[in-house]
Amino acid sequence: MTAPHIAITTGDPAGIGPEIILKAAAALAPRLAAGELALTVIGPRATFARTARELGLRDPFAAGAAAGPAFIGVGAEGEDVRTGEISAAAGQLAYAAIERGVKLALAGAADAICTGPISKDALNQAGHHYSGHTELLAALTGASGSVMMLAHGNMRVSHVTTHVALREVPDRLTPERLRRVVSLTAGALQRLGIARPRIAIAALNPHAGEGGLFGTEDITVTAPTVAALKAEGHDVTGPVPGDTIFVRLRAGQFDAAVAIYHDQGHIPVKLLGFAVDPATGKWNALSGVNVTLGLPIIRTSVDHGTAFDIAGRGIASEQSLIEAIDYAVLLSGKGRGTGAAPAGAGGAAGGG
DSSP: OOOOEEEEEOOOTTTTHHHHHHHHHHHTHHHHHTTSOEEEEEEOHHHHHHHHHHHTOOOTTSTTOOSOOEEEEOSSTTOOOOTTOOOHHHHHHHHHHHHHHHHHHHTTSSSEEEEOOOOHHHHHHTTOOOSSHHHHHHHHHTOOSOEEEEEETTEEEEESOOSSOGGGHHHHOOHHHHHHHHHHHHHHHHHTTOSSOEEEEEOSSGGGGGGGTTOSHIIIIIHHHHHHHHHTTOEEEEEEOTTTHHHHHHTTSOSEEEESSHHHHHHHHHHHHEEEETTTTEEEEEOOEEEEESSSSOEEEESSOOOTTTTTSSOOOOHHHHHHHHHHHHHHTSOOOSSTTGGGSSSSOOOO
16 A cells, blocks of 8 residues: 555634644654655645754755655745745745646645635735635535534544534524535544444533424524435434533444534534643643545545634644544555554544
């Protein structure tokens, strides 16, 4: 079996993307040298060279460097951006890297893409009007109905809706959408080694509507959809009240949960994945992966943002990126990763 080949897009080059990619490349060097993994990094060459120089990091793309990741440049020769500043130029470079990565994956030249964090503001300033990676990737691949899944250890959470106003969420909770999210989530879990996934669906309303006192969507949409899915052989539970579903997921009662809206699913995963130093009140480690389901390609990503406030300081953690690369390897079916992501990915192993 050939080594899994993952294309890594830099994200917004003014953020921490270049730094964490350089650090991840160093950490993964033994696997690259052993031929267990192949990486292609896509981004502005000048930014990586400057980042390595200023932060004292090894530049694996420099002339004469030992074998490491391949590199594909985007933008003009020598094009760079100002670290920590939102700009249309940075947004365009981020878009160009994503577009190139998608083309590689669609052509079969990469088994998956792993994306660095982008700035939605910069992306839109550059004229690419998308609310996030998920929507952009759907447009570039011609996919419809893609689904965001976040993963941290055994906390795997897919979303019925993501970047929409809360007032729009009830209208977007439909049997068709719920079915698609469950189906894509089950398929992803099976690729991660879970033969019969147990999936819980969160309630939209407090207490799952309390018999209709607090809303009827859980009664009229979720409950009958769950009943139909069960009749078809799916191991699905719901609606489960939002204040207990993630405790039960963490306890291992389910293999994944389906959140109805963005913050309902993001908060528990990020609460567990962001390690905070109690002495300083700052987080010192970021763990978690963002996976886009329903695309014709495999895509994973870090589960954090551009962190403009710490960009260029040399303190960004590459942990989430390495986990995202491992998840991409697992989903490609070509390897088992390092063991970081696999520990929570199911029986064998284990993301806006």
